[in-house]
Amino acid sequence: MSPESLSQIFLSAALANNFVLAMFLGLCPFLGVSARMDTAFPMGLASAFVMLVASLCAFGLNLLLTLFQLEFLRLIAYIVVIASAVQLVEMILKKHSPALFRALGIYLPLITTNCAVLGVALFQTAREYSFLQSLAFSLGAGAGFTLALVLMASMRERLQLSDVPGVVQGTALSLMLAGLLSMAFMGFAGLGG
Amino acid sequence: MKDISQARNFDEFMEGIWRQNPVFVMVLGMCPALAVTVSAVNALAMGFATTFVLVCSCLLVSLMRKLVPKEVRIATYIVIIATFVTVVDYVIQAVSLELYETLGAFIQLIVVNCIILGRAEAHASKHPPATAMLNALGMGIGFTIGLFALGGVREILGAGKLFGVSLFGANFQPWVVMVLPPGGFFVLGAWLLLFAAIRRKKGIPPAESKGCHVA
Numbered sequence: 001m002s003p004e005s006l007s008q009i010f011l012s013a014a015l016a017n018n019f020v021l022a023m024f025l026g027l028c029p030f031l032g033v034s035a036r037m038d039t040a041f042p043m044g045l046a047s048a049f050v051m052l053v054a055s056l057c058a059f060g061l062n063l064l065l066t067l068f069q070l071e072f073l074r075l076i077a078y079i080v081v082i083a084s085a086v087q088l089v090e091m092i093l094k095k096h097s098p099a100l101f102r103a104l105g106i107y108l109p110l111i112t113t114n115c116a117v118l119g120v121a122l123f124q125t126a127r128e129y130s131f132l133q134s135l136a137f138s139l140g141a142g143a144g145f146t147l148a149l150v151l152m153a154s155m156r157e158r159l160q161l162s163d164v165p166g167v168v169q170g171t172a173l174s175l176m177l178a179g180l181l182s183m184a185f186m187g188f189a190g191l192g193g
Numbered sequence: 194m195k196d197i198s199q200a201r202n203f204d205e206f207m208e209g210i211w212r213q214n215p216v217f218v219m220v221l222g223m224c225p226a227l228a229v230t231v232s233a234v235n236a237l238a239m240g241f242a243t244t245f246v247l248v249c250s251c252l253l254v255s256l257m258r259k260l261v262p263k264e265v266r267i268a269t270y271i272v273i274i275a276t277f278v279t280v281v282d283y284v285i286q287a288v289s290l291e292l293y294e295t296l297g298a299f300i301q302l303i304v305v306n307c308i309i310l311g312r313a314e315a316h317a318s319k320h321p322p323a324t325a326m327l328n329a330l331g332m333g334i335g336f337t338i339g340l341f342a343l344g345g346v347r348e349i350l351g352a353g354k355l356f357g358v359s360l361f362g363a364n365f366q367p368w369v370v371m372v373l374p375p376g377g378f379f380v381l382g383a384w385l386l387l388f389a390a391i392r393r394k395k396g397i398p399p400a401e402s403k404g405c406h407v408a
Contacts, residue, residue: 022374024228028307031223072283075301076275083268112271115224115305122298167393171220172385179378186373 006136009129013140016191019116020148021182026116030149031174039103040153041146046089048142050111051120053085054078055138058121059131078121079112086112116145151181205324209332215308216339216381217388222308226340227377229299233356236344237337238292242285242300244333246277247309251317251329258318270313271304278303308336346380347371 004012019025026047033043061077090108093101101108111117120141124134155177164173215221225243230236250273261269282300286293293300303309312332317325348354351371353361370376 024224024374024377025302027223027227028221031220072279075279075282075304076272079271079275079304080268083271113305113307113310115302118302118305119298122301126298167389168386170385170389172382172389175378175382175385179375179382182378183370183375186375 004133006132009133009136010140010143011191013137014144014147015185015188018144018148018185018188019119019141020145021178021185023119025119026114026145029110029114030152030178031171034149034152034174035156037150037153037157040149042100042103044142044146044149046093046108047111047114047116048139048146050082050085050089050114051117051138051142051145052135053088054082054117055120055124055134057081057085058124059134062125074125078118082117082121083112116141148181152178155181202324202327205328206331209328209330209335210338211335213332214335214339215332216336216343217384219308220385221311222306222336223381225299225302225306226336226343227374227381229296230340230344230347230377231351231372232348232354233341233344235292235295236340238285239296239299240333240337240340242281243303243306243308243336244330246274246281246303247312247333247336248326248329249277250274250309251312251325252322254313254317255320255322255325261318266318267310267314270310270318274309274313275304308332342384343377343380346384347376350380351376 013019017023020027020030029043029047034040058078058081061081062074065071065074065077086109089111090101093108120138124137129137152174156174159173159177168176209215213219216223216226222243225239229239250270253273254270257269278301281303285296285300312329316328320328345355348356349360350368351373353359353365353367359365368376371380
């Protein structure tokens with residue numbers, strides 16, 4: 001078990017080692033859904049929820065796999081759990097908020113291939129976090145992911161109003177923006193240890 | 194007849210390297226592309242690992258394309274991919290522990306690299322094994338070239354070295370931000386800018402990240 005405190009883990013995962021801007025996890029939805037605020041925020045929340053569920057399941061699964069000495073199945077087991085968790089979120093959203101379900105469209109099932117979700121499960125295993133530490137880690141990662149997505153979306157909304165040279169438009173510009181944002185987040189270095 | 198089929202094979206192979214390059218044109222699989230490319234060696238190792246997984250999974254997916262029911266195909270592909278990633282994970286651990294520790298969890302994260310799932314779904318599931326493997330090999334090499342272009346530039350600018358060999362002598366002041374996370378975004382952005390400029394000159398519309406639209 002690692003000795004870090006819960007608040008340290010949370011802050012580090014959310015800010016100093018932000019999943020998107022410092023660890024490059026979950027870039028596909030970060031660039032794909034961040035064009036508009038009203039899809040970015042729900043997408044962030046949905047991903048954060050899947051991260052939480054996946055992290056809890058992964059913790060239990062890891063105990064079980066270690067018990068039976070089946071560690072080589074870890075990756076396959078995690079992926080299957082995440083796919084099921086995504087299915088669950090999809091069903092909940094479809095029932096309670098059909099409008100949002102349509103807005104998120106293709107990106108919902110793609111949370112399965114969001115490396116941030118698998119990243120949470122893999123990193124908590126590699127760092128040998130306890131149950132509460134895993135919980136803090138997944139909550140921090142989800143909060144950090146949502147924060148990055150919302151910041152990026154608001155910047156890109158402003159950008160649509162400005163006059164940008166044609167060559168720069170598109171992904172190149174988004175990447176430059178992300179670079180600046182990532183530089184700003186480097187200011188959090190040291191926070192949470 | 195033979196000439197035509199040979200030309201087509203060559204086309205399948207070259208598609209991933211140039212016209213549909215996964216890093217510069219399709220802008221796919223960026224998470225590992227940015228995370229591990231702080232040095233040229235890391236970039237090449239990641240590229241080769243991904244290529245191996247890509248070729249093996251596409252071969253298996255192509256062989257099984259008539260057996261797998263349509264409803265469970267994505268799940269099947271993911272399990273196939275995860276199997277090969279586990280193989281690569283253990284092989285790298287056995288060959289070079291040092292490399293294994295630098296790449297860390299990113300080897301296992303090859304599973305969710307959308308290039309692989311994308312190829313399995315869009316190409317391998319519709320083509321015979323030989324074609325699928327050629328196409329996958331081209332994509333893999335294209336991805337490796339892309340990673341090397343990122344890792345090489347970042348290592349030269351950020352550390353003044355290439356493959357660990359110092360290039361500029363003792364007076365070089367390294368541009369440290371290039372090996373830090375923001376540098377990854379900046380270098381990829383700059384490469385995309387270059388490609389956008391080339392495309393514009395040729396009158397092709399600029400590349401737009403389509404994200405991982407596979408399902």
